[in-house]
Amino acid sequence: MNNLLIVLGVLGGLLAGAYGVAALQRLLDLGPRRVGTALVLPLTTAFSLLRQTDLTPRAADGWLFHSAPLVALTTAALAALVIPLGPDLLGFDPAIGLFYFVIVFGPFIVAVMNAGWGQNSKAGLFGTFRAAAHLLAYEVPFGFAVIGPVMAAGSLQVSRVVVAQSGLWYAVWQPLGLALYLVSALFLTFRHPFDIPQAGSELGGGVLGEYSGPRLLLFRLALDGLFGVVMAMGVVLFFGGWQGPWLPPAVWMVLKTGALAAAVLWATRFVPRLRQDQMLSLAWKVLLPAALLNVALVGILALVILGGTP
Amino acid sequence: MNEFIAWALVAALGGIAVWAAAGMLVTMSMYRAGLALMTSFIALAGLFVLLDADLLAAIQVMMNVGGMMVMMLFMVMFMLDPGGEMMWDMKRKMHLPGPGAFSMSMPPPLPPDAQAPAPRPAAPAPAAHSWTCPMHPEIRRDGPGQCPLCGMDLVPAEADAPPVTAPATVAVYTCPMHPEIRRDQPGPCPLCGMDLVPAATDTAATGTVYTCPMHPEIRRDGPGPCPLCGMDLVPAEAAAPPATAPATGTVYTCPMHPEIRRDGPGQCPLCGMDLVPVEVEAAPETPPATGTIYTCPMHPEIRRDGLGQCPLCGMDLVPAEADVPPASGKDTGAHSTHAMAKPTGRTAVAYTGHAAATGHTGLTPRQNYVMMVDMAMSTAQLPWALVLGAASALALGLLVWITPWPLATIAPPGDATSAVGELLLSRYMIGFEGAAFLILAGIVGAVIFGLPVARPSAPPSVAPPPAQAVPIPATAGAGAVYTCPMHPEIRRDGPGQCPLCGMDLVPAEAAPAPATARTTATVYTCPMHPEIRRDDPGQCPICGMDLVPEEATPPAAVVADPPNHGGHL
Numbered sequence: 001m002n003n004l005l006i007v008l009g010v011l012g013g014l015l016a017g018a019y020g021v022a023a024l025q026r027l028l029d030l031g032p033r034r035v036g037t038a039l040v041l042p043l044t045t046a047f048s049l050l051r052q053t054d055l056t057p058r059a060a061d062g063w064l065f066h067s068a069p070l071v072a073l074t075t076a077a078l079a080a081l082v083i084p085l086g087p088d089l090l091g092f093d094p095a096i097g098l099f100y101f102v103i104v105f106g107p108f109i110v111a112v113m114n115a116g117w118g119q120n121s122k123a124g125l126f127g128t129f130r131a132a133a134h135l136l137a138y139e140v141p142f143g144f145a146v147i148g149p150v151m152a153a154g155s156l157q158v159s160r161v162v163v164a165q166s167g168l169w170y171a172v173w174q175p176l177g178l179a180l181y182l183v184s185a186l187f188l189t190f191r192h193p194f195d196i197p198q199a200g201s202e203l204g205g206g207v208l209g210e211y212s213g214p215r216l217l218l219f220r221l222a223l224d225g226l227f228g229v230v231m232a233m234g235v236v237l238f239f240g241g242w243q244g245p246w247l248p249p250a251v252w253m254v255l256k257t258g259a260l261a262a263a264v265l266w267a268t269r270f271v272p273r274l275r276q277d278q279m280l281s282l283a284w285k286v287l288l289p290a291a292l293l294n295v296a297l298v299g300i301l302a303l304v305i306l307g308g309t310p
Numbered sequence: 311m312n313e314f315i316a317w318a319l320v321a322a323l324g325g326i327a328v329w330a331a332a333g334m335l336v337t338m339s340m341y342r343a344g345l346a347l348m349t350s351f352i353a354l355a356g357l358f359v360l361l362d363a364d365l366l367a368a369i370q371v372m373m374n375v376g377g378m379m380v381m382m383l384f385m386v387m388f389m390l391d392p393g394g395e396m397m398w399d400m401k402r403k404m405h406l407p408g409p410g411a412f413s414m415s416m417p418p419p420l421p422p423d424a425q426a427p428a429p430r431p432a433a434p435a436p437a438a439h440s441w442t443c444p445m446h447p448e449i450r451r452d453g454p455g456q457c458p459l460c461g462m463d464l465v466p467a468e469a470d471a472p473p474v475t476a477p478a479t480v481a482v483y484t485c486p487m488h489p490e491i492r493r494d495q496p497g498p499c500p501l502c503g504m505d506l507v508p509a510a511t512d513t514a515a516t517g518t519v520y521t522c523p524m525h526p527e528i529r530r531d532g533p534g535p536c537p538l539c540g541m542d543l544v545p546a547e548a549a550a551p552p553a554t555a556p557a558t559g560t561v562y563t564c565p566m567h568p569e570i571r572r573d574g575p576g577q578c579p580l581c582g583m584d585l586v587p588v589e590v591e592a593a594p595e596t597p598p599a600t601g602t603i604y605t606c607p608m609h610p611e612i613r614r615d616g617l618g619q620c621p622l623c624g625m626d627l628v629p630a631e632a633d634v635p636p637a638s639g640k641d642t643g644a645h646s647t648h649a650m651a652k653p654t655g656r657t658a659v660a661y662t663g664h665a666a667a668t669g670h671t672g673l674t675p676r677q678n679y680v681m682m683v684d685m686a687m688s689t690a691q692l693p694w695a696l697v698l699g700a701a702s703a704l705a706l707g708l709l710v711w712i713t714p715w716p717l718a719t720i721a722p723p724g725d726a727t728s729a730v731g732e733l734l735l736s737r738y739m740i741g742f743e744g745a746a747f748l749i750l751a752g753i754v755g756a757v758i759f760g761l762p763v764a765r766p767s768a769p770p771s772v773a774p775p776p777a778q779a780v781p782i783p784a785t786a787g788a789g790a791v792y793t794c795p796m797h798p799e800i801r802r803d804g805p806g807q808c809p810l811c812g813m814d815l816v817p818a819e820a821a822p823a824p825a826t827a828r829t830t831a832t833v834y835t836c837p838m839h840p841e842i843r844r845d846d847p848g849q850c851p852i853c854g855m856d857l858v859p860e861e862a863t864p865p866a867a868v869v870a871d872p873p874n875h876g877g878h879l
Contacts (some may be wrong), residue, residue, distance in 0.1 A: 064345075096365050103372040110348065110379060117341055135379060 006081075006091045013072075013117060015082050015269030017220045017228025019043075021261060025224075028265050030096060046217055054213035055118050066120030069211070069218035071111035076226040080102045080157050081230045085247035086242045088182050090159060097158040098150055104142050105188055108226065109135040112190070112197065115219065116207035129188075129278055130197040137283030138187035144291030148177035148298040149237040162241030169236035173301055176294045178238045180287060182264055185230040187283070191264075193271045218292055231261040326354035334699075344382030348375050366767055441466055448611060458610055483508055489530060490537060520545055524579065526572060560587045565849045569614065588848055604628060614844060628798055793818035799841070835860045 005078060019042050026038035056065060077105060082097045084090040111133055114130030150156055152174070153164035171178050187194045198206040205211075209218055235256040242249035244256075274282065324600035330349035333342070351374040358367035365673035432793050443449040443457035455464050483506035485491040485499035496506050505714040520543035522528040562585035564570040564578035576585050606612040606620035618627050643676040686755035790813035794800040794808035806815050836850035848857050 064342075071770065075775075094364060096368055099365075099368050099372075103368055106371060106375045106379065107348075107352070110345070110375070113379075114345070132379065135376070215838075 010077055010080050010091050013083070014077055014225040014229070015083070015221065017080075017232070017257075018225035020258060021045075021228045021231075021265075022220075022264050023222040024265055025256070027267065028262065029039060049212075049217040049220075050214055051211035052216075054215055055210070057121065057210045060120050060210070061118040064114040065210075066118075066215070068111045068115035068118060069215045069222065071114065072108055072222035072224075075104060075108040076222045076229060079108075079226065079233075080229045082161060083229055083237060084158055084241060085253050086213055087159065088251055089242075092227070093157060093159050093215065094154045098146055098156045098237075102146055105142075106135070108188075108222075111222075112207050115211070116197070119207075119210035121210060123204045123209050124207055127197040127209070131207060131274065133280060134187055134190070134194070134197060137280055137287075138184045141283060141287035141291045142184035142188060142293055144183035144288075145177050145184055146237065148174045150190055151298050152302050159234060165240040166243060168203050168305075169238060169240045173305060174238065174294070174298055176290060177298060178234070180291050180294060181234055181237065183282075183287060184232060185266065186226075186264070187279075189227040189230055191227060192268045193274050196273065196276055196279060228257065228261065231264065232263065233259045234260055316360060320357065323353045323356040323360065326350075327357070344715055347380045351375055351378065412844060476559060489532075490528070495797060523574070563588050563848065565854060567645060568844065568846075568848050568851055588846055615843075618820075630794065677764065790817045792816060833860050 020143060022042035022045075023038050024039050027035065029038075056062060081092040082090075082094075082101050084093070112131045113128045116124035116126075118124075118132060149161050149170050152170055153161040155161060155164070186192070190197055196202075196206075198208055208216065211219055232253065235253065239256050239260065241256075242253045242254035247255075313783055327350045330346045330353065332345040334350070340419055349372060354801055355367035358364065358370060387489070404607060413660040441451045441454055443462055444465055445459065445462055446457055446459045448869055449457050449459060449463055449464070456462065457464060458525045459718075483493045483496050485502065485504055485506055487504060488501045491499050491501060491506070493506055495506075498504065499506055520530045520533050520538065522541055522543055524541060525536055525538045527540060528536050528543070530543055535541065536543060560573075562572045562575050564581065564583055567580045567581060570578050570580060570585070577583065578585060604618065606623065606627055609620055609622045611628070612620050612622065614627055620627060722836065790803075792802045792805050794811065794813055794815055796813060797808055797810045798818070800808050800810060800815070802815055806811065808815060833847070834844045834847050836853065836855055836857055838855060839850055839852050842850050842852060842857070843860075844857055847859075
């Protein structure tokens with residue numbers, strides 16, 4: 001019974017997060033901003049997709065094509081499992097929680113690759129290659145960005161990382177780690193500057209090009225929900241998680257996550273979409289050295305600030 | 311109860327791990343093979359979680375799933391060339407002495423002793439084309455050699471389809487589920503594996519043939535939907551007599567695709583335009599005699615009466631010089647361009663556009679296309695993977711056998727799962743990681759062995775064709791004319807390089823067609839595109855202008871063309 005509640009809670013949280021991200025995206029779109037439209041449009045889009053015909057391309061690899069959205073959504077839900085909304089609102093708090101969080105995205109990339117490969121089209125195939133390159137590009141900086149808070153907190157457990165920030169947010173003295181984390185998170189969730197596997201106008205949708213109807217809805221839910229999950233983990237890692245005065249912990253968590261997501265979505269509006277080579281250059285030539293530098297800096301600062309005893 | 315659930319989970323995860331690892335060995339798609347391995351590793355990670363070794367599980371997923379994804383990416387990038395050389399490359403690899411010996415023949419297997427595919431309506435010459443491929447019976451050559459499709463050695467075809475008596479007596483075997491599968495011998499269905507059963511009525515004998523109004527190559531002996539477009543089949547008795555109907559009736563063709571020929575109005579299956587009537591000037595067996603037949607160096611079953619590109623691989627067509635039927639009705643079934651005759655069975659081919667698609671596997675174009683797509687995603691290195699996988703299993707067995715296994719001797723403590731987890735941590739990780747390492751080594755070996763010895767940088771359209779595909783006469787005499795293997799219109803009286811593609815010119819002694827045939831033919835050409843030459847009036851496939859008659863150029867003049875007068879053939 002308890003497990004069932006956890007599953008339902010995680011799925012509900014994922015759906016709510018996906019809705020929130022989609023609404024934020026609408027709200028931050030260029031043009032006249034109408035709050036009512038932004039709040040309603042994700043719902044109407046979802047309903048229209050539910051009513052749309054679910055098409056399968058000819059000669060598609062049906063098994064991969066049909067399973068990919070489910071795998072993506074499952075992976076997003078598995079990642080959401082370790083997001084704490086409060087000291088007691090935590091689905092799964094293993095001792096290796098952050099490690100689990102980093103590696104659970106591997107199958108997500110596999111789902112995206114399957115989506116591109118299974119549809120048996122050139123655009124999808126190129127999207128698959130780009131998604132695989134994404135994996136190689138983001139994985140190392142993402143892991144190194146997470147290592148900073150882990151070093152400072154001295155634990156891989158999510159709840160202990162939050163508790164360790166009761167005095168000072170890690171965002172204050174690990175700004176480089178925060179920047180690395182946010183850029184890698186955009187990589188990971190195929191968000192705007194790094195959304196070249198989808199690449200709307202260039203690849204005709206890329207890996208999602210042949211999806212329609214409920215399966216497209218599932219994929220969008222997974223992508224938006226995963227962005228919400230990654231932003232929530234950013235709050236956990238760098239902004240003190242659920243901690244805050246006066247308000248209940250869950251409210252703080254939601255508010256911080258929404259603010260961080262809005263800031264990231266707003267900032268990415270001013271960046272053009274990166275080409276594949278630019279993206280890879282950024283990942284390997286900038287992010288990776290910066291991540292190594294960040295680890296060294298955090299080690300030194302942890303010695304200075306915490307005196308070597310986290 | 312909890313213990314029961316735990317053991318059920320262990321059994322399920324272990325089963326998934328073994329099943330997925332076995333799937334890696336039997337799938338032909340490298341992508342699916344990588345996915346199967348990933349699934350296997352994830353199931354192993356689940357086993358680790360059940361054994362309270364969750365850190366190991368996380369490492370397992372991170373290292374092996376991530377590594378497998380990289381490996382899969384490299385495999386796909388190495389072996390698959392989305393640019394299009396891949397199919398050609400695969401065929402060439404099958405000729406390699408090492409890996410080629412283990413390479414798979416992709417098309418669905420036929421009975422190995424299948425000799426004569428189906429009765430041919432017009433009388434073929436029994437003496438010629440007496441060598442055939444065990445896998446592609448439509449490949450017929452005058453002498454031994456290798457199949458241009460799969461590279462297997464040709465075998466003598468002893469009974470070369472007795473022409474007249476066979477249609478009434480031959481038994482046709484079909485699949486209960488796939489009536490389009492028609493074989494002249496029992497065996498498994500290439501689509502579903504069911505045993506073929508004798509077809510109750512042979513269409514060649516009874517005569518009532520149902521065909522699709524849009525896809526005349528679909529021929530059934532009963533009504534039903536077309537497997538290609540779903541339209542109801544209609545009786546097509548008039549089209550059944552092979553030789554007479556096209557000679558007397560009006561043939562409809564597409565203004566843009568003259569190779570599309572129908573015996574009724576309709577729409578072009580390629581572009582959807584309305585078909586227009588053309589007068590049939592020649593009986594089906596005459597076009598090979600009146601014009602040069604162009605064929606693909608890689609797909610000799612593709613035959614056109616004009617220059618163009620192979621619909622299968624995109625290579626430029628070259629004149630089929632050696633094996634053009636001289637003048638008689640030989641090979642009117644599958645090889646003539648304009649034959650409307652469509653005998654039932656494996657060689658049921660109406661128009662050459664789909665001749666290759668239907669001819670060499672007995673599948674419909676749609677099924678053939680699916681098979682080609684499947685081939686495009688496969689490695690053809692399954693036997694290597696099997697050998698290496700077996701070696702890996704052997705090594706793993708030795709490892710487990712040599713390593714002491716204290717579980718067999720100690721009594722299980724109360725917390726058995728923790729004990730097993732500790733054991734795994736201490737010693738049995740060797741086994742698991744060793745298995746993973748061996749599997750990875752097997753994949754790497756398959757990829758390395760599967761790489762071609764020398765990978766050409768040129769796309770197939772400019773690469774030299776295999777020697778056996780385009781027989782070029784080697785007996786260049788004193789007045790030998792040199793031509794380009796890829797551009798036969800280039801003719802020089804000395805060796806050199808093709809001005810179009812730079813390839814070395816090769817001796818080309820004989821004119822493509824017999825002289826007697828060409829001197830009498832009226833050739834139609836386009837005023838704007840003189841390279842377009844048809845033996846029927848019609849429209850230029852390039853610009854759509856009406857073709858105009860032109861005096862036929864005697865082939866002797868072409869052969870004895872002075873230097874740098876490369877005339878268009």
